[in-house]
Amino acid sequence: MTTRLEAQARVDQVQAFRRELQLLESGGHVELSAEQRQAIEAHHAALSRELTLAFDVDPDARSRQLSLGMRIASFLGALSLAASVFFLFYRFWGELTVGAQVSVLVVASLLTFVFTVWLRTRDFAGYFTKLAAFVSFCCFVLNISMLGQIFSITPSPNAFLVWAAFALILAYSLDMRLLLVAGIACIVAFVAARCGTWAGMYWVHFGERPENFFPAALLLLLASHFIDHRRLDGFAATYRVFGLLTVFGPILVLGNWGEGSYLLSDVDLIEGGYQIAGFVAAALTIWFGVRHGLSDVINTGITFFVILLYTKFYDWWWEIMPKYLFFLVAGLTAILFLFVLRRLRGAGKLAMTEAA
């Protein structure tokens, strides 16, 4: 066992075994002798103690709740400290000579990174390490963007590539999803900017043609499929969700703003095409998620299906319908959705029963 994720799964398994054994005994299905019970409890207690010491896992539900609180505090702390570093530098950098500015920027990036990697060896649960890692990432972003300002350097999309690389190094080595998200955002920006450049556009304006985002979405979805993330908590799901967001976001925009498309056709035709594509893609996403048991994919698909549907409802009926009727239709649609999803859920259960 080498990761905290595996250790936590093992401890959870022990907890589940204890609860199930309790039920079996109270139902009279099984009865362990005192020696057997003692041997199992001693083994589990030793195992839990060992894993808690080695990986700082949560041995029970109360500890798990506290861990959630610590994760939230760590996340908020990371954002706040990163913002503090950002504003601290802006507050004082004008007082420094150019040499001092450059030195402070480079040294801050290096020191915070070294500190983060060193802290990792002391803080196995990773709450403080994650906080330091986000500050380190912020320092590196500040480092490169401020050098650009100091020397009036022409902005380049390549900055997103190095920021992505740095964020991913930290995310993969520290099992940190917040930095994975930052890295993914930088990859999306870089790929979209490059696509815009290849289409003849100055890269800063890549958002003006939302189709620039589709290749990035494809890359993320392929990454979620082909990179083995079993040892990293939630990484595959993060790739999937952000890949889908990068598909559905531009579809949603183009479904309402056909002028932004690369396609040379009537604007209404482009918008209609993207609206249909959005519904088909959302339905396929839900089907794929159900088929492969991926709740994150199902939820993203459902969310966008509903957004697309409500956007159309607004286009069709907001002006012509009384408001009570409009919201009644929206509510009835939600109920219809619940019935459809219940059927899907039932089908899933049936498949599981048959498999059993």
Added chain:
Amino acid sequence: VTPWYRRWPFLAGIVLILVTNAVVLGGALYNRSGEPESRLNLMERELQVAYGGWRPGENSAFTLRLEPRVAQRGHLANRVGYGGEADWLDGAKLDELGIQVRQRSPGDELSTYSTSIPADVFLVLEMNGPAYRRQLADTCDPARLAREERAKRICDEETHRFSRLFIVDAGLDRAALRTKYSDAGMYAIVHGQIQAVAASEDGRLRRYGRIRGLSSEDMQVPPSMRAAMAAAQSRRGTRSTGPFEATVAFGRRLEPWLVRLSARARED
């Protein structure tokens, strides 16, 4: 067990930080090496304070921004900005630059044309040259001064306050532009973006270009030049500065920097 400082993430991160900084600093050094590509003498008329929305005291840096203008078709004067329709950026020029408005489908109405995506080109900045003199002569035309009430005030502004830095041309070949505009003390070549627009005029399609921006237009004022900006610093956030003159150099990568900055006596 491998010690933490020998593990791949640590080494990769350190290498990434050092290499990225070396590339960025190397690029800046390359831009400023050798003789500058051009060198313009500007005043507070052409360099505005870029305060970027910071509240007083939050950003201690002091940044100046180039304020070029374009001579606009059918307009008397526009103090700053290049957002309007430049008189030289017509359909023929757009064809030369290869920037096209897109027709959504052949034979469609004019309204179905759209703007182009902003393309990167070389722009020519002209300081206190023929474009400014034409603008000044047009604005201060005696017949106009006699005819229009506000013309005298605008003529006065054009003479003493408005920017004399004009964007006068664009091209794709930097060397050809430099040959055409050989005076490096009056003309600077920079990177910028142009977007093509189609408009209906008397039922006919008319194409023109719009300048979307300069790639690099902000310059940090180093602490050594801050004394000259004391008047400006005391009025931060107003975009107004005391009188000063500055020399701005444009390097090999066409990125600008301040070479000299000194206070100047007020003209009035």
